[in-house]
Amino acid sequence: xxxxxxxxxxVVAPGQASAAPHNETAPxxxxxxxxxxxxxxASRFVGTWTGHGRGITLYPNGFAKVSLAxxxxxxxxxxxxxxxxxxxxxxTYVKRTASQGYVGTGIxxxxxxxxxxxxxxxxxxLEFNRLSGIYWCTPRGxxxxxxxx
Numbered sequence: 099x100x101x102x103x104x105x106x107x108x109v110v111a112p113g114q115a116s117a118a119p120h121n122e123t124a125p126x127x128x129x130x131x132x133x134x135x136x137x138x139x140a141s142r143f144v145g146t147w148t149g150h151g152r153g154i155t156l157y158p159n160g161f162a163k164v165s166l167a168x169x170x171x172x173x174x175x176x177x178x179x180x181x182x183x184x185x186x187x188x189x190t191y192v193k194r195t196a197s198q199g200y201v202g203t204g205i206x207x208x209x210x211x212x213x214x215x216x217x218x219x220x221x222x223x224l225e226f227n228r229l230s231g232i233y234w235c236t237p238r239g240x241x242x243x244x245x246x247x
Contacts, residue, residue, distance in 0.1 A: 141158075143187050143215070148235060149233060149235060149240070150246020152165065152166050153165045153234075154234060160180060162177070162179065162189055168199075172199030173196075173201060174196065174197035174201050174203070186213050188213075189213060191205050191207060191208065191210075222239070
């Protein structure tokens with residue numbers, strides 16, 4: 099089964115600041131100012147979203163770290179970029195940073211996923227178009243059993 103074991107993602111609640119990969123910003127601007135699109139829409143997505151065998155951390159500066167797994171021995175980690183897109187976000191995979199075995203996600207450099215927030219049983223979850231029906235949760239949503247084992 100695709101996505102069966104979690105791979106080391108730091109837990110940061112969406113909407114909270116975190117230590118992010120650094121890139122230079124213009125004098126007088128913040129890293130949030132570097133995100134293209136609407137900052138107010140993007141802030142709902144910032145943080146760590148996890149599920150059984152998957153995790154994504156969306157940093158305020160537009161960088162992302164993604165971990166995906168299929169079983170205990172098959173996993174991959176990616177650096178990605180993200181930005182607001184419509185009512186959701188677009189995540190573009192930039193570089194696979196580590197992998198073991200075969201995960202079967204079909205991800206390669208340049209792959210894009212569109213994600214949006216939805217309410218499920220009273221919790222806000224993140225859902226990507228490439229994984230319809232598979233939710234990515236905050237710690238509270240995961241504790242409610244919405245995002246896998």
